[in-house]
Amino acid sequence: MSLTLSDTAAAELVTGSVYPSTARIDAFLAENPQLPTPVLVVDLDIVRERYLRLRRALPSAEVFYAVKANPDAAVVGLLAGLGSNFDVASLGEIDLCLGLGIAPDRLSYGNTVKKEADVAAAYARGVRIFAVDSAVELAKIVRQAPGSTVTVRLASDGDGADWPLSRKFGASTDEVAEQLLAAAEAGLDLGVSFHVGSQQRDPRAWEAPLCAVAALSDLLAARGHRLSAVNLGGGLPSTHFHSTGPVEVYGVAIDAALEAYLGTDHGLRTMVEPGRYLVGDAGLIRSEVVLSTPKQTDGGRRWVYLDIGMFNGLVETQEEAIRYRMRCPGTRGPLEPAVVAGPTCDSLDVLYEREPYPLPVDLQVGGHVDLLSTGAYTTTYSSVWFNGFEPLQAHYLPVSD
């Protein structure tokens, strides 16, 4: 690879993607040149634009923002004001939402692994939607959360997703059916959920699980029960290195699958749980090159060490799953592949080695590398103080009107 391009132009060409403007973030960084790196800057205008756009693209679905993607009060508060509901993973996230004045009936406790005491505490706070994927977990809901909606999670193969799902979550169709029938007997309201995998590149990935949901709905009807909700999970992508279609394409595909399998008048409460899609593209991490050197022990390849890595924000580069776009302000290229690593003494703190990253040859020690679309799954994934490095700091640019 030997292109002569600079900054965002290079990134755009490399990715082939259209991605949101970083103009407000760039202005903020220009006004604050002394800001210590690494630093995440999030443009809340983009979060708002994404939320409104998703509502238009998939109007039949209620949005439950996956708080874990970025639980900052600035993000959660903005989305609350726009009318979003919230998918929460723990009592900690529930209390965060309640503390921001969000009513408990706007929360879905989506973790299928919950202490029974936490189920009881959530119910006491007014939470009425709980996810399960096992009979053992369902029994906790039956005991501690009478009359709630239970969403039983179907397993998914995660094909087409950059951040795959494992066998950790979800039950077989037979198990889901058994749990739904048991839940019905216990007087719970019935839902089915699934997750097609995070950063899902295939808009048709929702088809197969929706087909299974239809079969489950029929089975329940035949037994005199009624499925009342379907949770489409997350998976809507942000704009990383490998391009994906716009959300409108996903909206059309999902709507078509809902109609094909469940009919136009299915009457189901339809939920969707975007996390990365809403906040990923809104964030940019500015980092500094700490060291850049060829390594004879690695066939002479260039290694670029940043002041951000696996343990202070970029854990999603684990196994090189998520490939962020990068840009290098002030460089002119040409680009040549480099191994990219983090600043700690840990040998696993390497971001891109199997597939090195095209970076300008004139990138200097002390120069900046900006990692784009890093608003999701960065801040709270940071380690507390590994190697004596502080967790990733973040700034949130308020909505502009």
Added chain:
Amino acid sequence: MSLTLSDTAAAELVTGSVYPSTARIDAFLAENPQLPTPVLVVDLDIVRERYLRLRRALPSAEVFYAVKANPDAAVVGLLAGLGSNFDVASLGEIDLCLGLGIAPDRLSYGNTVKKEADVAAAYARGVRIFAVDSAVELAKIVRQAPGSTVTVRLASDGDGADWPLSRKFGASTDEVAEQLLAAAEAGLDLGVSFHVGSQQRDPRAWEAPLCAVAALSDLLAARGHRLSAVNLGGGLPSTHFHSTGPVEVYGVAIDAALEAYLGTDHGLRTMVEPGRYLVGDAGLIRSEVVLSTPKQTDGGRRWVYLDIGMFNGLVETQEEAIRYRMRCPGTRGPLEPAVVAGPTCDSLDVLYEREPYPLPVDLQVGGHVDLLSTGAYTTTYSSVWFNGFEPLQAHYLPVSD
């Protein structure tokens, strides 16, 4: 596997290892039954015993405790009082040590990836030992830390280590020679360092790098320079699932290698950087079973979900590299393999799946699972608030006299 054994007896049989007593930790846990889990309890008596034992086993080497393994003031302060020196990875760790009254000449700035401003700041604070593995990094030391000792790091293949080293660190013998000669020209004091990989099971792993050190020493001598220090790195193990020999065996092997390659009167300042060895075995994490269920989607295998996982303390289970010993108080067995996973909604938060872990069949939801030898690389590796879970809390039991 179908043994009828309980608690530590089972763990001992499974591992075949002799490991330190958890008596004081057990007493503390018994006295504090309401302690929220997960919780790490560290017995500082064991840290002290380990330090003194290492000093006896390898009296020729000065101990530089790798602060990153556990930077709690209780640990660092204890070791400072016993006479230890400290290997630090960042300015943050330097300031931690100085804040505890440790003199800067007892610190070695062992990270080979440092901002030039941090080198200058460390030097201004009195630090005089710096690691490098590239000419670019060496130039920072020449500019910012005149007259210091520079330890140039040799690459190692990490064979025999549970937590392998990658190509991230170290230079070839030729590169090390070049850097040493350049450092000599710049008036720096000369050292060589290497690292045989963390949790190194082979006591003879120090031989090959010490042979290379001898060659470098000869080369320097031929050019009229003198090697003055050798840093043997870390790698001394704690007692995990796969057994290792006692530290005395390592001491004998390392001493023999020093003598064989460098001679009995080598006159080199010899440094060793234990982290895991000093604090690993001193810690125990008590966790609670949140969910235990067979999974039809995984061939009926039992999955046990704990309230601790990859993102709140056990990141070293990544790729199943470190296999902690576990015990399950109050169970009676028999043991059967189970997949062990953490509590978050992240699919990567699975500890042992490729090689499931033998756990008692009567292990119940709400029961405890204790993870042994977890005093190192747990607390500060914890994420800040991922999924709304707090970082791992820790208690330190003071030395008993």
